[in-house]
Amino acid sequence: METTCGSLLLELQKIWDEVGEADNDRDIMLFELEQECLDAYRRKVDHANRSRAQLRQTVADAEAQLADISAALGDRPTHIKKSSGSLKQELETIMPQLEDMREKRNERMSQFSEVLKQINSISMELAGSTETSFVEISVDESDLSIKKLDDLRTQLLLLQKEKDERINQLLHLLNIANALCLVLGMDFKSTICSVHPSLDNTCERKSISADTIQGLSTIISRLKNVKLQRMQRLQDLAMTMVELWTLMDTPVEEQQMFQNVTLTIAAAENELTEPNSLSLEIINDAEAEVLRLQEMKTSKIKEVLLKKRLILEEICLGSHMVVEGQSIKDLSIESIESGAISASYLLEELEAQISKVKEEAFSRKEILEKVHKWLVACEEECWLEEYNRDDNRYNAGRGAHLMLKRAEKARVLVNKIPGMVDTLKSKLKAWEKERNTEFLYDGVGLISMIDQYTEIKRLKEQERQIQKDHKKLQGQLMAEQEAIYGSKPSPSKSGAKSLRPSTGGAASKRFSLGGAALQTALDKATPSSRSLHKKNPVTRQTLNSNHHHTGLAALSSGKKNVHNGAVKQHSSNASVSHHSGSARLRKALSPLSSLCSNVILQQEEQNMKNAVLQDAESGGYKTPAAATPTKRYYSANDENRTPKTMPIPVPATPPTASSAMRTAKTPFTPSVHASEQIEYSFEERRAGFAVARTLSLVDV
Amino acid sequence: MASAPPPSTGRELLSPPTDGISNLRFSNHSDHLLVSSWDKSVRLYDATANALRGEFMHGGAVLDCCFHDDTSGFSASADHTVRRLVFNYNREDVLGRHDGPVRCIEYSYATGQVITGSWDKTLKCWDPRSSSGQDRSLVGTYTQPERVYSMSLVGNRLVVATAGRHVNVYDLRNMSQPEQRRESSLKYQTRCVRCYPNGTGYALSSVEGRVAMEFFDLSETGQSKKYAFKCHRKSEAGRDIVYPVNAIAFHPIYGTFATGGCDGYVNVWDGNNKKRLYQYTKYPTSIAALSFSRDGRLLAVASSYTYEEGDKTHEPDAIFVRSVNEVEVKPKPKMLPNPAS
Numbered sequence A: 001m002e003t004t005c006g007s008l009l010l011e012l013q014k015i016w017d018e019v020g021e022a023d024n025d026r027d028i029m030l031f032e033l034e035q036e037c038l039d040a041y042r043r044k045v046d047h048a049n050r051s052r053a054q055l056r057q058t059v060a061d062a063e064a065q066l067a068d069i070s071a072a073l074g075d076r077p078t079h080i081k082k083s084s085g086s087l088k089q090e091l092e093t094i095m096p097q098l099e100d101m102r103e104k105r106n107e108r109m110s111q112f113s114e115v116l117k118q119i120n121s122i123s124m125e126l127a128g129s130t131e132t133s134f135v136e137i138s139v140d141e142s143d144l145s146i147k148k149l150d151d152l153r154t155q156l157l158l159l160q161k162e163k164d165e166r167i168n169q170l171l172h173l174l175n176i177a178n179a180l181c182l183v184l185g186m187d188f189k190s191t192i193c194s195v196h197p198s199l200d201n202t203c204e205r206k207s208i209s210a211d212t213i214q215g216l217s218t219i220i221s222r223l224k225n226v227k228l229q230r231m232q233r234l235q236d237l238a239m240t241m242v243e244l245w246t247l248m249d250t251p252v253e254e255q256q257m258f259q260n261v262t263l264t265i266a267a268a269e270n271e272l273t274e275p276n277s278l279s280l281e282i283i284n285d286a287e288a289e290v291l292r293l294q295e296m297k298t299s300k301i302k303e304v305l306l307k308k309r310l311i312l313e314e315i316c317l318g319s320h321m322v323v324e325g326q327s328i329k330d331l332s333i334e335s336i337e338s339g340a341i342s343a344s345y346l347l348e349e350l351e352a353q354i355s356k357v358k359e360e361a362f363s364r365k366e367i368l369e370k371v372h373k374w375l376v377a378c379e380e381e382c383w384l385e386e387y388n389r390d391d392n393r394y395n396a397g398r399g400a401h402l403m404l405k406r407a408e409k410a411r412v413l414v415n416k417i418p419g420m421v422d423t424l425k426s427k428l429k430a431w432e433k434e435r436n437t438e439f440l441y442d443g444v445g446l447i448s449m450i451d452q453y454t455e456i457k458r459l460k461e462q463e464r465q466i467q468k469d470h471k472k473l474q475g476q477l478m479a480e481q482e483a484i485y486g487s488k489p490s491p492s493k494s495g496a497k498s499l500r501p502s503t504g505g506a507a508s509k510r511f512s513l514g515g516a517a518l519q520t521a522l523d524k525a526t527p528s529s530r531s532l533h534k535k536n537p538v539t540r541q542t543l544n545s546n547h548h549h550t551g552l553a554a555l556s557s558g559k560k561n562v563h564n565g566a567v568k569q570h571s572s573n574a575s576v577s578h579h580s581g582s583a584r585l586r587k588a589l590s591p592l593s594s595l596c597s598n599v600i601l602q603q604e605e606q607n608m609k610n611a612v613l614q615d616a617e618s619g620g621y622k623t624p625a626a627a628t629p630t631k632r633y634y635s636a637n638d639e640n641r642t643p644k645t646m647p648i649p650v651p652a653t654p655p656t657a658s659s660a661m662r663t664a665k666t667p668f669t670p671s672v673h674a675s676e677q678i679e680y681s682f683e684e685r686r687a688g689f690a691v692a693r694t695l696s697l698v699d700v
Numbered sequence B: 001m002a003s004a005p006p007p008s009t010g011r012e013l014l015s016p017p018t019d020g021i022s023n024l025r026f027s028n029h030s031d032h033l034l035v036s037s038w039d040k041s042v043r044l045y046d047a048t049a050n051a052l053r054g055e056f057m058h059g060g061a062v063l064d065c066c067f068h069d070d071t072s073g074f075s076a077s078a079d080h081t082v083r084r085l086v087f088n089y090n091r092e093d094v095l096g097r098h099d100g101p102v103r104c105i106e107y108s109y110a111t112g113q114v115i116t117g118s119w120d121k122t123l124k125c126w127d128p129r130s131s132s133g134q135d136r137s138l139v140g141t142y143t144q145p146e147r148v149y150s151m152s153l154v155g156n157r158l159v160v161a162t163a164g165r166h167v168n169v170y171d172l173r174n175m176s177q178p179e180q181r182r183e184s185s186l187k188y189q190t191r192c193v194r195c196y197p198n199g200t201g202y203a204l205s206s207v208e209g210r211v212a213m214e215f216f217d218l219s220e221t222g223q224s225k226k227y228a229f230k231c232h233r234k235s236e237a238g239r240d241i242v243y244p245v246n247a248i249a250f251h252p253i254y255g256t257f258a259t260g261g262c263d264g265y266v267n268v269w270d271g272n273n274k275k276r277l278y279q280y281t282k283y284p285t286s287i288a289a290l291s292f293s294r295d296g297r298l299l300a301v302a303s304s305y306t307y308e309e310g311d312k313t314h315e316p317d318a319i320f321v322r323s324v325n326e327v328e329v330k331p332k333p334k335m336l337p338n339p340a341s
Helices: A002-019 A023-073 A087-127 A146-184 A188-195 A210-248 A252-256 A259-265 A280-318 A325-330 A333-337 A343-389 A400-435 A446-485 A513-525 A529-533 A535-539 A559-580 A599-620 A629-639 A682-687 A689-699 B220-224
Strands: B021-026 B032-037 B041-046 B051-057 B062-069 B072-077 B081-086 B091-097 B102-108 B113-118 B122-126 B138-143 B148-154 B157-162 B166-171 B180-183 B190-195 B201-206 B210-215 B227-230 B233-236 B239-242 B245-250 B257-261 B266-270 B275-279 B287-292 B298-303 B318-323
Touching: A023 A087, A087 A146, A146 A188, A146 A210, A188 A210, A210 A259, A210 A280, A252 A259, A259 A280, A280 A343, A343 A400, A343 A446, A400 A446, A682 A689, B021 B298, B032 B062, B032 B072, B032 B318, B041 B062, B041 B072, B072 B102, B072 B113, B081 B102, B091 B122, B102 B148, B113 B148, B113 B157, B122 B148, B157 B190, B190 B245, B201 B245, B210 B245, B257 B287
Parallel strands: B021 B062, B021 B287, B062 B102, B148 B190, B245 B287
Antiparallel strands: B021 B032, B032 B041, B041 B051, B062 B072, B072 B081, B081 B091, B102 B113, B113 B122, B122 B138, B148 B157, B157 B166, B166 B180, B190 B201, B201 B210, B210 B227, B233 B239, B245 B257, B257 B266, B266 B275, B287 B298, B298 B318
8 A cells, every 4th residue: 555655656756846836735745635535434434333333232132132021931041142252253152043043032922822722722621612713822922931831732632521521521411301302202403402402412512511411401401201101191191091901801902012111110210211112102192091991980980870779769669669760860861971970979969869769678578568468369359359250250161170270379468467457567667667767569558558458348248238138128028029920030140130231251350441431331330349449459550551441540550460461451452342333433543543433334444445455556566466356355464453443534624835644444455464473674585584584484 | 056947856866876775864963974785885075076085896786885973984785794884094904704795784872882683583783983893893792683674773772573573672871681672563664764863763664664662761651652654555446556665764854755656756744743754755766764864954865666566667867956945844733712602
């Protein structure tokens, strides 16, 4: 430099010398030169100064950062030897350190965020929100120490544990709910979905929030309640069912259907695990069955009631007691059905009544036996009286010896009657005293019956006495006459006897309604009608009134007549018409019993009609025309015809808007042949029944 | 129905039985109609809807049927069986058996028993509630004098008409013997017997165009009311052709009654005033059965050849349900005696 500057100066001096510059100018020039040089120096120094300061700053910054990071990481700050060298050396040593630290910090940060993320997600789940969109987690950079990290990790562990617990709890609850739903026959999925939709099996992540668990447990408790209720209901049903079964001896096959129901009777709540064992269907089924059984029971009870009633009535009938009408009315089925009286109450009532009646019947037994004997005796007495009046009784006809024997026995029996009546009366009085009630025989006081009987007997005796006296008188008269004329009229021609109607056989003793008036008149004309009256007290209250005499006809009876009423009625009817000598014919549309007198006219008309009928039959239908018209008529009359239905011309009815029934007598052409031996209905012919029968008849 | 006037014979039911109709009955609870037929079937119709609701096939011709309640009924068959039919389930079981074809069947609401009459000359009572099996359901067997032809029930009274013109009147509470034994007042074979709805007596029809009105009351005044009248006859060339009276049906409200004969006519009568109230137009063939519905608004008429003239070609079997006009069945009061005379 020196050289270059000095050479330059020398060159300048030479130039100046040559130019001849003044010294003064030379000085100024040199000064300027020196000044410029100084400025250049100064600038360089400033620049250097500035860069040094910058460098220092950088180092200081790096150091500060380093300290910060290590503080955040919780490391002990690394001491850096400041006096180790120049600034640049210093910077070179510090920068790698800083880089290291930064890397370390970033690593730590990522660890933190990881843990925090997990914590966050778990706590979110626990809180009940399952959204996966996470809020960006900010890590606090000021504290990234290991200790903090450990804290967070333990927190995470805790949370995880809690989550596991929750899940276990949830699964447990779900199991319980599932079991309950199964038992109750409910839809498990819909039930749990009502708590939280994620609980369904298809969902990966199940909600485990406290709310869910709470909801689930309430549902479970609800289900448990339902189960308990249903169980009790079912047990009740089963109990009644079993009761009804045993009550009605229901067959085992029928019971088997409801085995599952009855099995629940003894089961505790937790023992009922079978699917659908408490479903609504089963309960409904059981309910229906119980209803059915109960209905059956009531119907059976009704039956029993009816039977009991029959028993009651029979006992009453057997011991000639009148069933209390009130009680019978009360015991009607209608009152049971209307629910006015409970069936079991009725049954008890009936039982009580039956036992009462039985007791009474027992107490009456002795008396009733006596009454029976008495009645039999009375009947015999009647018969005897009738028999005694028969003039022909000693004729040696068929069975006369039997009659004689019977009469003999009857006389003995009749002699016993007063004694019987006395003992009966005393027994009766004792009975009535004991019980303080009147002894009723079929609703009539027996005492009054006996009294009536004795009264009648007394009257009869009186009459007999009078007759006897009369006879005696006659005898005397006769004796006187004999004394006068020397002849004695036969006593058998006494007027009293000749008036009596001939009572030929047993059949003519009974008269049908048709001959009633006539017979009554006859009866009244004879003194012997008394003897018929006598029967009244004995046989009153019997239901049938076929046997007939005077005004008391309805009451007087023929017990014996009940069985063959129809036949006898006809025969007696015939005998009556014969007796009176006029046929009784019905006018059409007039009561059947009303009589018409013209029998001859009727006969003629019948014959004519039959001729027409015969014509019609041979013309329209192929009939075996074997019988003559008259014969046919009579055979029809004998076999089929009731005398009452003989038709006859009708009086014209007044014209009205509606036409009157056709009741006029017209010839007809029957489409069925009455002359066949066995009649068959159209249906029998069609079914081939008729053919089969005739064949079998032929076989026989 | 508004478009065309209903045919004077009434509405004909669709899908009728394919052979003779033996009986038809309306239910006591609805307008359902139970029909038994010789085609071995029992059919259940809804008369108002004109629809077949059910059909049961039997082993033999079915001679009678009746309702139990609206969901079940009974049938009497020529194959000797008595069957119980449950309509809802289309189920049937044999209640029991006779020794011969079973001619008639009745269900008694009073006793809850089924009563059947057969050509084996017996009457049998059955308890339909007991489980099936003849031994259990049979309540009793009651011998009849002849083959049973017709039967009718009212309250506790049962009237049984048999061949040989016997009529037995029973009290259902004591079936051991008839309460009354009677002979038909008509001199020809009994076709049909039906009790009055008021329970005082019965009407009995014969094959010879005649109907007798009888009364249970045996007293003289009671018996004085009975009478008989002719019907279902045709005058032709001065002669009467007489037709059997196959069916009697009482109106449940007015107590008047309809008779149906082999002449194909249905007549309505007022038994108290002895008047014919109405005659419906002629049906194609014999009237085999009649039944009024529970309210008496409908009358079912079975127009079906009853084999009275043996096997021959005849009109198809049909069931007509006609609505009944009050004028046709309401009794007309007796003409008041003229106060002037």
